[in-house]
Amino acid sequence: MIKFTHVTKSYKSNIGLDDVSIAINKGDFVFLVGPSGAGKSTFIKLILKEIDAETGSIQVNQKEVTKLTNRQVSAHRRNIGIVFQDFRLLPNKTVYDNVAFAMEITHQTKRSIRRQVPQVLSLMGISSKTDKYPDELSAGEQQRVAIARAIINKPTVLIADEPTGNLDPDTAWEIMRLLDMINQRGTTILMVTHAKDIVDRMNKRVVAIDKGKIIRDDYGAYGFSEVCIKSPEEKAIFNEAVGDRVKND
Amino acid sequence: MINRFGYTLKQSFRQINRNRAMALASTFAITAMMLILGLFFLLIINVNMTAESVKADYNTIEIWLQDKTAEPQIQTMMGTIKGWKDVTSVKFRSKEEALNILKQRWGDSGYLLDGLKKNPLPSSIIITVDNIEKSGPVATKAQNLKGIEGVKYYKDTVDKLIRITNGMQLAAIIIMIFLIVVSIVVVANTIKLTVFARSEEITIMKYVGATNWFIRGPFLVEGIMLGIISSLISVGLIGLIYSRIQAAIGTELVTILSAPLVPTSFMVWNLFWIFLALGISIGSWGSIVSMRKFLDT
Numbered sequence: 001m002i003k004f005t006h007v008t009k010s011y012k013s014n015i016g017l018d019d020v021s022i023a024i025n026k027g028d029f030v031f032l033v034g035p036s037g038a039g040k041s042t043f044i045k046l047i048l049k050e051i052d053a054e055t056g057s058i059q060v061n062q063k064e065v066t067k068l069t070n071r072q073v074s075a076h077r078r079n080i081g082i083v084f085q086d087f088r089l090l091p092n093k094t095v096y097d098n099v100a101f102a103m104e105i106t107h108q109t110k111r112s113i114r115r116q117v118p119q120v121l122s123l124m125g126i127s128s129k130t131d132k133y134p135d136e137l138s139a140g141e142q143q144r145v146a147i148a149r150a151i152i153n154k155p156t157v158l159i160a161d162e163p164t165g166n167l168d169p170d171t172a173w174e175i176m177r178l179l180d181m182i183n184q185r186g187t188t189i190l191m192v193t194h195a196k197d198i199v200d201r202m203n204k205r206v207v208a209i210d211k212g213k214i215i216r217d218d219y220g221a222y223g224f225s226e227v228c229i230k231s232p233e234e235k236a237i238f239n240e241a242v243g244d245r246v247k248n249d
Numbered sequence: 250m251i252n253r254f255g256y257t258l259k260q261s262f263r264q265i266n267r268n269r270a271m272a273l274a275s276t277f278a279i280t281a282m283m284l285i286l287g288l289f290f291l292l293i294i295n296v297n298m299t300a301e302s303v304k305a306d307y308n309t310i311e312i313w314l315q316d317k318t319a320e321p322q323i324q325t326m327m328g329t330i331k332g333w334k335d336v337t338s339v340k341f342r343s344k345e346e347a348l349n350i351l352k353q354r355w356g357d358s359g360y361l362l363d364g365l366k367k368n369p370l371p372s373s374i375i376i377t378v379d380n381i382e383k384s385g386p387v388a389t390k391a392q393n394l395k396g397i398e399g400v401k402y403y404k405d406t407v408d409k410l411i412r413i414t415n416g417m418q419l420a421a422i423i424i425m426i427f428l429i430v431v432s433i434v435v436v437a438n439t440i441k442l443t444v445f446a447r448s449e450e451i452t453i454m455k456y457v458g459a460t461n462w463f464i465r466g467p468f469l470v471e472g473i474m475l476g477i478i479s480s481l482i483s484v485g486l487i488g489l490i491y492s493r494i495q496a497a498i499g500t501e502l503v504t505i506l507s508a509p510l511v512p513t514s515f516m517v518w519n520l521f522w523i524f525l526a527l528g529i530s531i532g533s534w535g536s537i538v539s540m541r542k543f544l545d546t
Contacts, residue, residue, distance in 0.1 A: 048456070071460065078458030090450050105459040107253055153457070 001026040001188050002047060002157065007056030009042055010212075016042035018212035019056075024190065026156070029183045031199045032192045034209040040192045043209065044159055047190075048080060049073050061156060078106055081150030081158040081187075085165035087142040089134040089149075095121065096130045099149045106153055120148045124178060140171035147178055151187065158182060160191040164198060176202065253463075260467035261474065268443050272471075275439035276479050279531060282432040283483035283524055289421040290520065291491055294511050300414040307403040308381040310388050313371040318396035323374070326394055330376055333390065335383040340375045344368045371398055381407055429531065436475065436535025440468055444543055451543055461544045468536045476532030480524035488517040 002024040009016040017039045024030055032040050045051045046058055049065050058065040061079060068076055089098050096117055103113045121127050124144040126137075134142055143163060150158055160179060164172035176198055183189045193199060199206055200221040208216040265272045314323065323341065330339050342350075347370040352359035376391070378384050381404060388402045444451065454464050492513045 074455075074458045074460040074463075076458070077456060080458075082456050088449065088453055090453065101454075102457045104256065105454055105457050105463060149457070 001028070001061065002190070003057075003059040004043075004046075005057045005059075007046065007053045007058055009046060009051065009053045015039070015212040016051075017046070017053075017209075020209075020212070020214055021056075022207065022214060022217065024188060026188055027183070027186055029180070029189045029202070029204040030191070031202070031204055031206045032190060032209065033194070033199060033206060034215075038209045039212040040209055041161075042212075044161060044190070044192065047157075047159065048077060048082070078153055079155050079157065081147075081153070081155035083143070083146050083150045083158065083160040083163045085162035087134070087139075087146045087166075089142055089145055091134055094131050094133055095126065095137070095145050098134070098145055099152050102149045102152050116152060117148075120152050121145075124148045138171075139167050140174055143167065143171075143175050144178065147175070147182070151182060155187065157188045157190065160189065160193075162192055162194065164193065164195055169197075172198065257466035257470055261470035264443055264447075264467055264471050265474065268446070271439050271442055272475060275436055276475050276482070278435045279432050279475065279479035279528070280482045280486075282428045282435070283479055283527070284486055286425050286428050286527075287483055287487040287520055287524070288490070289425055290523075291487070291494075291511075291516065293418050293421045294516065296414045296417055298511055300411055303407060303410055304381050307407050308378050308384060310376040310378065310384055310391060310400060310402040312374040312376065312391050312394070312400050313398040314373060315396050315398050316371065322396055323372075326396070327374060329394075330374065330391070333387060335378050335380070335387060336376055337379045338377045340377075342373045342375055344370050344372045347371070347373065429527070432531045433535050433538065436472055436531055437539040439475075440472055440536045441539040443471070444468065444540055448543060455544075464544065465537070465540055468540055469533055472532030472534075472536035473529050474532070476528030476530070477525065478528075480521075480528030484517060484521045484524050487520060488513060491516055 002022075004017075004020050004022045007017055007020045010018075014037070020039075020043075032043060034040055042051070046053055047060060047065065049068055053066055056066075060076065063076065065076065090101065093101060099117050099120060100113050103116065118127065118130070121130060124147060126141055126144045126148070129137060129141055129145075134145070137145070143166075147158075147163075158179070163179070164175055167175060172195065179189055179191065180202070203219070203221055205219050206216065206221075207214060327339050327341065330336060345368065348362065348365075348368050351370065352362050355362065376387060378387055384402045384404050388400050388404070391397070391400045451464055495513060
């Protein structure tokens with residue numbers, strides 16, 4: 001699905017990635033962790049071909065990303081959904097239009113837009129917000145809209161760049177539950193995060209990057225921490241969200 | 250495809266509507282630029298016309314003959330001249346004809362010439378050359394003929410005139426080029442502001458996988474529309490100004506320079522096409538230039 005082979009990317013003053021090789025398989029749920037400036041953003045930007053690697057090969061869906069032309073890049077990105085920490089919704093568009101916009105870009109017919117957008121909004125549990133504008137929504141609802149926009153074109157990979165960074169713990173778990181659901185439907189998920197408690201409790205594959213190198217890549221928790229989950233309610237939400245999956249793994 | 254074009258068109262109208270003030274400002278700026286451009290254009294065309302008609306009128310050389318030169322000698326002289334290179338026609342003008350022409354030229358005061366006891370004007374041979382530039386060498390040769398009093402040609406005067414008109418044209422063209430560049434910069438900046446206002450949207454579009462042309466389309470159409478609107482306004486204004494100029498001083502100019510002004514309809518029609526092309530290129534260039542940076546990644 002995503003395969004880095006000896007990828008190096010350096011910037012003027014520091015290293016982005018240093019001879020990184022890694023394979024992420026279809027259906028994987030991967031946490032990308034590491035301190036700021038470790039190379040996490042570089043990793044994501046390389047997948048999106050926002051920047052180019054100096055050496056090495058990057059494959060996404062068996063396609064060599066480093067060799068894509070400008071035209072092919074847009075087609076490539078349609079296979080990758082992306083969610084940001086700050087949601088990046090268009091403030092002058094309604095919830096519906098924010099999601100429909102991603103379909104308009106791929107020149108889909110009005111009819112299929114009208115059919116699919118409500119479906120995805122309902123999947124994200126925000127059907128009642130269809131005609132609201134982003135500033136009328138809570139942070140969690142905004143992130144749901146952003147996820148709806150990211151998955152509306154049925155990407156094979158969903159990249160989430162600190163999707164819970166701006167959310168309170170309750171809402172963060174709700175978002176994690178949604179991401180887990182999307183993952184169970186077969187979408188590969190690559191999530192950049194600093195939230196240790198989430199990584200620990202989701203019990204997924206964890207890739208840690210530091211100073212441009214992968215220093216750790218295995219399944220499981222980082223080391224359990226109670227710090228972020230304080231109340232019984234939060235625990236209940238967490239268990240509902242990921243409890244079963246933890247057992248399965 | 251039609252769906253796509255419809256989207257682009259709708260988006261560009263929406264954009265113009267959203268940034269009405271900026272769209273208006275740049276339309277004004279381009280219109281003003283084109284107006285000045287058009288006035289220079291009028292000037293160039295008319296100066297050029299005048300220069301051409303002067304050139305056509307003054308491609309003659311007059312050889313004044315001595316009174317004692319006899320008829321047969323004149324005939325041989327004319328025969329020789331006819332054989333020269335670049336000479337298109339040779340005509341004899343008698344003393345009487347010369348006096349008549351002078352009388353006509355004096356107009357109402359022509360009767361004064363009736364008092365003359367003896368016709369003081371010489372008879373002459375009028376040579377027409379195919380191009381005024383050639384009149385110099387022909388005149389030099391004519392000076393060596395026997396039985397002549399003198400040779401008159403207009404090359405120096407016309408040269409001066411042509412030098413002046415050439416200078417005017419060059420200056421006008423330089424100013425026009427400057428104006429075109431300024432227009433492009435103005436449009437580019439206007440569109441850059443619109444692009445800035447939507448940079449967030451553009452980033453998201455790029456992440457979702459929009460092609461560069463999909464993103465550029467609405468801005469390109471916006472630029473082109475601004476260009477077209479400006480060109481229409483400025484052509485209209487120039488037509489108005491030009492017809493006024495013609496009405497006010499047209500007839501006098503005709504008599505002074507013996508060259509008519511270019512007719513309004515011809516002028517406006519030509520300007521229309523030129524400005525339309527110019528407007529479209531200024532608009533599209535402006536938007537492409539301003540978007541380049543945003544579409545790099």
